[in-house]
Structures are given as C-alpha cells and as structure tokens.
Amino acid sequence: ETLTNELIEAARATIAEIDALGGSIAAIESGWMQGRIGDSAYLAQQAIERKEAIVVGVNAFVDADTRAATPALQRIDERVEREQMERLQRFRSLRDGGAVAGRLASVRNAAAGSENLMPHFLEAVDAGATLGEICNVLREVFGTYHARESLA
Structure with a gap:
C-alpha cells in the first residue's frame, strides 16, 4: 500500500x-x-x-554462446541506387504534374488547418505524389523536430 x-x-x-x-x-x-x-x-x-534493473538476456542470464548482435551496416549498391533513381525519374515524368501539385497543395492546406490529413495523403498518392514529396510539404508546414537537450 x-x-x-x-x-x-x-x-x-x-x-x-x-x-x-x-x-x-x-x-x-x-x-x-x-x-x-x-x-x-x-x-x-x-x-x-548499472544492473539496478534486470533485463533477462540483456544484462543478466545472457547465453554465453550468443555473441552480442551487431547489425551489419547496410550498403546500397551504386547500380541499384542508380536504377532506383532512374525508375523514380521515369515515374515522375509519366504522371500528371498538375494533379500532383494540386493534391500536394491540398495536403499543405489541410496540414495548416485542423483537418484529418489521411484523406489528403491518399488523394496525393493516388495522383502520383511520392512519400518524399508529401513529407517535404509537412516539413514546410510543421518544420523539422529537434529533440531538446536533456541533462537527466
């Protein structure tokens, strides 16, 4: 109690x-x-x-045969990157740029207000907007988050 x-x-x-x-x-x-x-x-x-909090498999009762899992760095093959960039450029050249711009403007207006953004996201994607383009619009409206420094 x-x-x-x-x-x-x-x-x-x-x-x-x-x-x-x-x-x-x-x-x-x-x-x-x-x-x-x-x-x-x-x-x-x-x-x-400091082992004041015990987490089995992390700081206590760790299997001696198991090495610490160190993820390998992902390396992007230059050929794969180049091919993806070409696909993206081809995709952008084939879509209706005006429709994309209009839908991104709709996302921007909704984000600046208080509307639910999901329908605007879906319309933008249907028009051919990329995730990067949608995120750029959101950064324009909301800015980029920067965590504050903490001295805990």
Whole structure:
C-alpha cells in the first residue's frame, strides 16, 4: 500500500506540474512532455547498464554462446541506387504534374488547418505524389523536430 500511495502522489505532482505549465497541450508544445519522456528513457537505460534493473538476456542470464548482435551496416549498391533513381525519374515524368501539385497543395492546406490529413495523403498518392514529396510539404508546414537537450 505504501508503494501505491507513493505512485499516486508522484502522479498528482506530475499533473500539478502539467497544470502549472498551462495544461497538456502547452506541456507538449513547450517540449516539456517530450523532455520528460527522454529523461525517463535515459534513466531507465542507466539503471539497466548499472544492473539496478534486470533485463533477462540483456544484462543478466545472457547465453554465453550468443555473441552480442551487431547489425551489419547496410550498403546500397551504386547500380541499384542508380536504377532506383532512374525508375523514380521515369515515374515522375509519366504522371500528371498538375494533379500532383494540386493534391500536394491540398495536403499543405489541410496540414495548416485542423483537418484529418489521411484523406489528403491518399488523394496525393493516388495522383502520383511520392512519400518524399508529401513529407517535404509537412516539413514546410510543421518544420523539422529537434529533440531538446536533456541533462537527466
């Protein structure tokens, strides 16, 4: 019961902190919420590395015959890259550029407002917009996320 009470008090303190920031939306917009998530992840990883938190197969009860899995770096064959770029250029040359531009403008307008973006994404893709083009529009509207520095 003591642990439950401590958890409740910690939750109430966090809620009070969010309220003091102006509510959930303000806490998210200010970066506070993402910062707390990052801080928590950092502290959890530190606890695992110090073996204060046990994760079977990671920092305890690790099979001695199993080497640490190190993923191989993916290397893109230059020929494959060149062929893909040619396919993309061919795809773009065969689509209706005006229709694509119109659908991307629709995505931009919806993103700048409060509409559900999914129908606009689907229309843009149906017109031949690429994922990169759609993402570029979203970056124009929302910018690029940069995580804040944390000293957890």
